[in-house]
Amino acid sequence: MQKKIRFSWAAPTEADLATTDQALPFAWSTPILSGVTGGGLAVFLSLLGMVEVSSGRDIISDVLSMGQLLVLLCLIYAGYRAVTQTSSLAGVGDDDKRIAPWLLIAGALAGLVSSALLAILVLIGTTVDLTDFFIRATPNLFNVLTLGMGAPLGLLVLLAIGALVGILVAAAYLLPGRIRLSIVLGLGLIPVIAILHSAFFSGSGLSLLAAVIILLVVAGASYAWSTSQDTVKARVADLSPTRQRGMRIGAWVAAGLIVLALPLLGAYPADILDMIGLYALMGLGLNIVVGFAGLLDLGYVAFFALGAYTMGVLTSPEIQWTGFTLTFWEALPFAVGVATLAGIVLGIPVLGMRGDYLAIVTLGFGEIIRLVFLSDWLKPYIGGSNGITRIAKPVLGPIVLNNQQGLFYPILIGCLVVAFIALRSKNSRLGRAWMAIREDEDVAQAMGIDLVRTKLLAFATGAAFAGLAGAFFATKLTSIYPHSFHLLVSINVLCVVIIGGMGSIPGMVVGSLALVGLPEILREFSEYRLLMYGAALVLMMLYRPEGLLPEARRRLELHGDEEQAKDVSAADVPTRTAAAAAGTPAVLGGDE
């Protein structure tokens, strides 16, 4: 067969494709735009300072630092985007090798363009002092970008690496699926293991040998699994139902034991686990308000603050005006109670509001509470800007849970209780009423749902969980200040809910692991935390609005039309299949 590639600058239109003889279309704009995207991202990350701050941590000692990994990921993204788009433009299967050399060229071009953008940044930055504008455009950054080799040589190396990465990505794309997956998994796990390793144990990266071993073992295991998974699954399916159930219970018990043993890793991991637990607790609470009932509450921090302050006021010996000090366990019901009450009181005025208005008003409530706590007005009662210190620790008989490891267990129990409540209420009459309100208030009311009662119950339950989290938070830190209860806490919890998956209960654990645990491990990026949260919110809404671990019903709601379209078109005439496959998602596609 004759090799025909039809070159063009821009991607061909439908009309162009219709007149095509056997030639495969190839548009130069595709790899170049991909390169600009990836390179622009790399420049952006460099100017933000993310590359520089993370260049101190080694992934593989003396070979690859985390900063370099970031740049590398941008290059890989550019190459991947160029290769997949070129391939889909050509419209041939992965096994058609006619396009293969052109995929390699597209990858190389994209990588080259990306690294060229970086090189331009280095050239500008080393000739003009940019630090007046971009405070992170320091000589050290340019040193990192040129691999410490200085301007002319380092730039050439940078360009070469860019092109090479692009070619490698294209080559990996051309490999058969199983091998490709194994290699990607192996390569992907190296940084994960290295980061965990350096965060908790040594502070240094892996040795080159260790990295190679990880690559070989993971890739080998993954390949072996991909060839044998069907037989293993079949063998498990052949077992008797009781054996299968036994295995499942065994797996759960093992997972539970691992969770229980986690705090033994040390005080620092335990501290992170405590924060993850607190956010999971709040996420579960907000999940009821936002995820189940569809009431966007941006003032959630108010209930958290009220729980913490109630605990502080009741248990701290510093607060004299109450005339008594309680123990932690005596004060806990009050903390939850006050928060619940506040949930109802703040819920009443916003009953008639929907959507956006509710969000802003609740945001206002949260800020009012913080500003009032901060003001001198209530200083004699709750300490004003000095906060409350010496808050009681939980005591269980002879055991005082006065360290981060010990506190993990009450928090864990709290999470389990709350998760149980959420799980049981989800499919109860109440849970269904919540979801009906979320879908359509007017219809729900017409079906006989008492809007006032149902909404207030959602607010109260959510607030109670936040109050519980607040009480634990107060005792965890033993001192609380108004500054701890900023609007950002509400936003963080909202991110947990959105990223975990609105309405999904295991999603909250995943969400808080990702949003609280990950930034702790990637400490270098702590100042970019909110930047990444913001980006994550936007990206999630654009590409995966149902969250990481979606609730089944929600997924159907957001993508149901697509699935239906698939069903219809499969049974329908072939022309509709093409239309449905080419169509953007019906619900979210908008006016593209």
Add this chain to the structure above:
Amino acid sequence: MLQRLRRQLSGTMVTMWLIGLAILAVVVIGTIRTLAMGHYTGADWLDLSIYGIAQGSIYALIALGYTLVYGILRMINFAHSEVFMSGPFIAYFVAVAVDNAGLMGDSNWVIGLLIVMLVAMLVSTTVAVLLERIAYRPLRRAPRLVPLITAIGASFFLQYTFLGLFGSGIRGYPEIEALKGRMMIPGTNVPILKTQLLVIVAAFFMLAILYIFVQRTKMGKAMQAVSEDKDAAALMGIDVDRVIVVTFVVGGALAGAAGIFYVLLFRQVHFFMGFFPGLKAFTAAVLGGIGNVTGAMLGGLFLGIAESLFPNLVLDGLGIPAPYQLKDALAFVLLVLVLIFRPTGILGERLAAKKA
């Protein structure tokens, strides 16, 4: 008879009116006691009012951005506060360059200021348009919470991008010598800070232009049509996408100008500077009736004046120490009260429950 009365008065209604009456009583008592104490002279009140008008005209300009977008897309552009922040922030670098070039002197400060202002408006407009294109347009038909959450995410992303790129420091704008100090308002003997006078005059000028634009021009009428009914407007041959982009352009430009006025009053930029003005401008938009252009202007002015008078007028009389600390809380209290007792705002249709 009694039964019918009971049916009309539901529990929540009664509670809400009781809360309302209690708040009214507190306000009245506080005001009377402050005036009886006589801590402040008439000149003090006048000063505070002028400050309030200057601040309020800035709120009005920002509030227009919220109101225009809400009117057309039925969404709160939460990131509008960052649109407001980005303009003066980037223009700061231009302002420094302009100052170094000697364009902020006594004779030519108008040119320098105009350049800085144009840059700020341009940057804010660009940010607003990019937001619309990247974040909002793909979600136009999504469930109602989705665009709002996107806007919140975009707001934080922009804020912390500015923090990351330009640092967390407060950057002081160069001062314009000619605008230092006070003068008498022409024709009266009321003293006023020159910057305040400039801000008030310029802001009112821009508000007037916008009013004419929306009421008289073809594009303005198209905007009104789209906000009435998007589909019907499209059937009448209006390019809805273009109208939406123009809306973001207008909102962004006004926010950029408001940013420069803000800088004239406070002479500094900071990555977090958009947050409170943004929220307050939103409050102002709601006060005036969201979706209503005149309402946003009135709401902004009202909020500015209320905010500068209220702490001294009411809280002082109640014996609350350091009342200015609660200034920011006031805007939120007002917002909540308006939404509870008059969700239509001063001049608006009822939107809080129906179309949101």
